[in-house]
Amino acid sequence: MTETKNGRIDDRYATNEKYTTLRGIHRDAQRHLSEVEWNYLWCGTGDEVTLRDNTAAFDRYRFVTPLFAGISNPDTRTHVLGFDLSFPAFIAPFGGEAAFHPGGHLAIGRAAEAVGIHQMVPVAASFPLEDIAAASSVASIFQMTFVGDEDAAVDLMERAKAAGYKYICVTYSPIRQWRERMMEDRFSIRGERGPANFGPGRSDPAALVELLEFTQPRWTWEQVKRVIARSPLPCIVKGVTSVKDAHASLDAGAVGLYVSNYGGRTVDRTPAALDVLPSIRKSVGRDVPIIFDSGIRRGSDIVTALALGANAVALGRLIALGLAADGEHGVRRTLELLQREFWTTLGHLGCSQVQDVGEAVLYRHELDTGR
Template sequence: MNHIPARHQLSPGIVSLADHEQQARQHLDDNAWAYFSGGAADEITLRANRSAWDALPLWPRVLRPLAGGHTRVSLLGRTLAHPIVLAPVAFQRLAHPDGELAMAYAAAALGAGVVLSTQASVSLEAVAQAVLPDPGRGPLWFQLYLQNDRGFTQALVQRAEAAGYEALVLTVDAPSSGVRDRERRAGFRLPPGVSPVNLAGLQATPSPPLRPGQSALFDGLLHHAPTWDDIAWLQSITRLPVLLKGVLHPADARQAVAAGAAGLIVSNHGGRTLDTAPATASALPRVVQAVGGALPVLVDGGIRRGTDVLKAMALGASAVLVGRPAVWGLAHAGAAGVAHVLRLLRDELENAMALTGCATLADASPALLDADFTADRRS
């Protein structure tokens, strides 16, 4: 097992992810706090992500055999100790000097998967070298933004393959950035020493000159926005499975199946792109139904309790991703804080399973959320 470096120690009395968030606020300056905690515009979707999980009731079941239960799941040909994956979050050295390295060490130590951001502040090779030798680690995936320069994107993909990453997670829901009022009010900027190191050497591609009355967005930036044709191109240059992150609409989910995607991540970018987009808990069952079991569906957004993890699995998710809570643990306690966040979620998941009569996650079905669900009337 990897050694978890300890730059800070956990404060006493931290028993929930909300406690981690409170501690993190005391360690992050206004600049970093605005970046990590803020959402788009009025932050309606940011709040809805959380409230949507809260609104789903769990119906307890009693007197069921539970001995020998476990949290293991299968995903892309691997057996995971539990269905909790660390979501890609950019610039983690804003939160702690060890940044993505600490995050990856904690994930490996707790058997969690980790998805490294294209905009990581630590090199993708350093993260892979740190955790790949650990036999108990979860999956190691690389999140990708398609760059304007296809040659640069291809080289980045080749680096990820050579380093040992096991899948690519292509973010598809951000052809432009969201309107992030909180960041603008804070005057967000990257401090010295924090940068997207894996994008070093990327040259900006000039947009066509604008004529009077043209839009800088539609007639400029969006000339380089990816399309479904780019999915086919990406698949043609890599041997790695490609998952699409940021799918909410069932029609897009069906098109992703047709395009040969290896998996989908139901996500609204943590409420950071389109405000008033649906909460992921609401979109998840629609996407699961649309793909009809053709590929695994994961989900992120607002997951703060083990009960939320169980609800996601009951709605058909293959696994969940957690972003901000891991950053909160990182900010005030380094790798040990991230590990504690993961441990809390897994312990709470086991407790929720026991109290709903689920010995394994295969027992989690929509019947947990709806006492009148027809599939459960036979039991």
């Protein structure tokens, strides 16, 4: 099977490929990782209710398949935040990734480039942001949490701009998360495989300690607004899970929203990210770019997220699994399989292009039952 960057896909099963399904990638990833690393990948917080809810929310939706209206070669390409994407996906920013494979975000970037999507790079990556930017042409969005004071935040933004990033993704974490699997394992992403973005000759090393220990000063929307105004790059805000925060982000100067509960890794018993997406889209209108993550597990999930208001999704754990299974190749195959299943789903739902996906593709029980 050849799947190309232009969104046209050759419709044959890839019998000569090492992986023909995401299931196979998942199995290999589990084989390659120790239990401690596996726990780092999958852990949520508390009882992991939100982690489960994120995927359960997708499982509640069903599609409508129109008869004699299918499309034989839908176009999966789209354009989000000024980027041409071979299908509506970004690599989500996830740190400590060398725990899964020594190639880390360098390998991920090369795989994303081969498939034609863009990469978000976390401040907590296992490689310096400059090295990741140099590894491919698609390391485009730098994710940072505010550590230190406003000047330190702007310094890091300047550093990202100098390395070639096009956007800043702003995140917020006031305090350490309650992740019991990691606590039992005494796991830390510090050390050799730990964050490489701070240290002598780089940004203030004290900031690294703050990042890891989460002894961050309290940040207010006024400060965020000031820092976004000083940012050399346009900013999107990640972690938006309410209409109120969507508008606060836009008022603070964000050019896009990133609806996410970090895959259930921040605080438990918050709503599934998918459940808050429709109200946010309705409230901010059609023109604000929205990236969505938390719970995407297959290509058809991308259709559901788009139908409920996202312009594109971000892929976290799926990419970590691909990386663990087979480095750059595992990530590339993960992306190809996702793109292909997305393509297949579009075709069955009668969507010839990404823009055709709307609420009408979702089955609504009340219409059938007359309620």
